[in-house]
Amino acid sequence: MAAPDTRSEPAPLAPAPLPNGRGIELVLLAFAAVLVTGALVLVEANQEQQLTRSLLFVGLAYLGLFTIAHFAVRRFAPFADPLILPCVALLNGLGLVMIHRLDLAEVDQALALGRDVPTELIGRQVAWTAIGLALFVAALWLVRDHRTLARYAYTAGFAGIVLLALPGLLPSSISEVNGAKLWIRVGPVGIQPGEFAKILLIVFFAAFLVQKRDLFTTAGRRFLGMELPRARDLAPLLLAWGMSVGVLVLENDLGTSLLFFGILLAMLYVATERVSWMLIGLMFFFAGCTIAYHLFAHVRVRVQVWLDPFGDFANTGYQIGQALFSLGTGGVGGTGLGAGRPDLVPFAESDFMLSSLGEELGLIGLAAILVIYLVLITRGLRSALAVRDSFGKLLAAGLAFALALQIFIVAGGASKLIPLTGLTLPFLSYGGSSLVANYALVALLLRISHAARAPLPRRPATPLPPIAEAGTELVERPR
Amino acid sequence: MNTPIRRIAIAVMVMILLLMSNLTYVQVVKAGDYRNDPRNQRVLLSEYSRKRGQISANNQILASSVETNDRLRYQRQYSDGAVYGPITGYYSVIYGSSGIERASDSVLNGSDDRLFGRRLSDLITGRDPSGGNVVLTIDPNVQQTAYDQLQRNGYTGSVVAIRPQTGEILAMVSTPSFDPNPLASHNSDQQNSAWKADRDANPPVLINRAISETYPPGSTFKLIDTAAALSSGRYTPDSQLTAAPRVTLQGTNTTLENFNGNACGTSPTASLRDALQRSCNTAFATLGADLGEQAIRDQANAFGIGQSLSIPMPVAPSTIGDIPDTAALEQSAIGQRDVALTPLQNAMIVATIANGGQVMAPHLVKEIQSQELDPVATTEPDRLGRAIDPTVARTLTDLMVNNENSYQGAGKITGVQIAAKTGTAEHGNDPKNTPPHVWYVGFAPANNPQVAVAVLVENGGDRNNLAATGGAVAGPIGRAVIRAALGGGQ
16 A cells, blocks of 8 residues: 655646747748749739639649648657658649649640640649648558668568569560550559659668668778778679669669669668778669660660760650750740740650750749759758667668659759659659659658657656655564 | 768759759750750740741742731741742741741841841830841742743752842742642641651752752863963963863873763864863863862862852852862863852852852842831842952853854843853763753853853753753753843743
8 A cells, every 4th residue: 555645746847849840831831832823823824724623623632632731740740840841742733733734735736736635634643642642641640650660671672672573574565655664554544663662672771771780881801991891791782783773674764773773872871881882882883884885775875865865856866855945945034834835845744844844934943943852852861860760860861862863863864964764853743653652752751850850758757755755664574 | 870961961962053053054055056946846836926027029928927816826828839949948837947937037037136126116016026027139030930941841950040240149949849838837737748748759859959959060160160271371262272082081091081972173172262162071171180270279269169158048068079189180170070069159150250250149138128018128249259350251251152152952032142151960870871960051141241040950851861961951941041030031
């Protein structure tokens, strides 16, 4: 029988709730909504449209979806970084406006030529946005602590490899679109499993590298002032390289192959802190490039087109040539939303979203968009710096860098900085898989940023009472 | 792990910076090139929504824009499309533009600086902006005659007529030609199929033979030899040249022979006058060797060969090619080997002789007009330099009159004295079994030249006509064009 607990101190005053940035997030989301609606109105005005129902539909859908997302963050990850979601919302909104704008151009074109009006893409993309946000909320709800993901590392890795290899192994009738075997198409719906494999493999690699980290950092031989890894530790690099080459061979896709290799190399560097791994990886990369260049005609064509897009303008150089015309016509200020002709570029709504935006928003608009991306990525990397566990650091760094590299590859390709490879601009381009997968990616980043910014759980404050105040007890001698 | 993450962050910033720098390069430094590239249809598309200026010649409208109901608000229309096609060019939404449509684009679309004042007033008065008009130097009567002459016989060829005193181009024909109307269609299927048909046509139709193709001038080049010989002071029309039916090229075993292997007259030598009239190859090969490469080359350059011209369309430079040795010089002197002239260049040569040796810049645009047809700028005749002395020009004229009076062939004009030279040029890999390109160059009236003409008919006008000559095939065309230019009927 215990005496009533009268000794415990009165409960301390509850501290003022830490500012978690949710208010800022809401304000910025509203700002993004204003910008996107403004963009939509410009498009409608310049395309001489009336306030149609589709306009209302797009605008309302946008506002509704992100309000839900905001409350999900408030509920499940209250300390998450407040800048990430508004950046994503703005990018996604601009993407929707641009896709709608290109729809109008397609319809116009069809009417002018007396052809059947094509199905508008905007409806689908809004649906994909909804699915993406649903997955975003689900991910926040299910993954309450990112460290639990480490437990499923090998499952994720296996699933990732299967997803990655699946289109390559399936018959072309299901998996091939425009020469790249990246798809699984069932009826009208197509999925690019590679986009999801990207996240799964980053999770796997983060867990794997954290687990084996000590192994890799054991010194190997020193050579030219660098510590070279032991041969058997090269396995992950070889795996990464093999996977990239596999994608390239099986699926004809340079972009994804480059992306995977780059991500894994960066993660390896973060995990080992060894520059030597980077150098060896880059050597692998250049060897792979050289071999691919000599083995595959389509790689040679890409390089040729990159060097001189106007040499074969009528055929292979047409896409990139048109993209350059589009960007050049846009110039510094752009033609204004809805006032250019971005639809002249093939794949204007997906691979060449950059040139579509560049033509109508100009260099100024593109620079702004790149800065939004930069904010998004640096906020991710900041979370990686701040989070306390190694797995979280590695995961956040991997996810953020994946975004960065993808943007570099696709934007660089569309503006002739590097050879063109087919990838989508995250959140901006038309494409369901990319959008949904990137929402999952952002959910994980938010989850990690929540862990990084949340105050440390307070230890139970039950200080022992001073010994002198301890009461005496009568202890019966055992019989 | 934080150090590598910070470095990754720096790497990401570098990547974004690289993208921005490259975009700056594309959208600022190269922007002008990309924007104005003829393959970039954007400018064209925005221009379609403005009223483009008209192209006219002597009060006849050749190309104009009429209002339509579809999204591209104006439709380009060409009257007598095929006759003027090589001059006006086409103006296609998908395939860009050519000819005057391209070369005078800034005037026609209204962006030319000379139209600035008008643009400003458009802006203030709120009037729909529209382009300026281009008036050509072309004489529709001469153009139509020249086109009919070639087209009626199914010839592949070109005619250029120039007013010698000014360099105004009175006619510039290339056959077979194309109709620019379907290429300007707003129906892209129609545009497509017309483009494919035009692009794949054989003989090609989209090329303007008068300025974009070069041909061996054959015997018409002997005018340049003669000019060089007379200018050297060592030769007069009466100087005697070899009359041998064939000569061996210096340092080789190859022989060069006269047309049909004939001797140049009955005596062992022939005068320069007779050699030019009979167009004796042996005489001019020897003459060329005697004058030397430099003299021939200088004389050719003085007539404008090797110069880049724009009329305002760019003209392919003519050339006399590399002349490594005397044997090559002997062949080049009779307008063979690597000598290649555009029909325009050959017309310039006779125009220069007709103009007393003064080379005039050939041009097609007479005047630029504002939207309201007020003149904004007029092209002044431009002297490019002196090719020969007036006395040499006079002597050459006499020699050419002597030529014309000896020529057979139809179309002589009573009361008008023409000065001319014919040419029959071998070409191809198997020259003896390929019909020759045939030429006729001349001007009239000889004592007061009003028009200089060059006629070229590819392959003698007939794949099987191995015996075609300039006098028989090209001569009558040239005379008909001269008659039209001098105001006669067809």
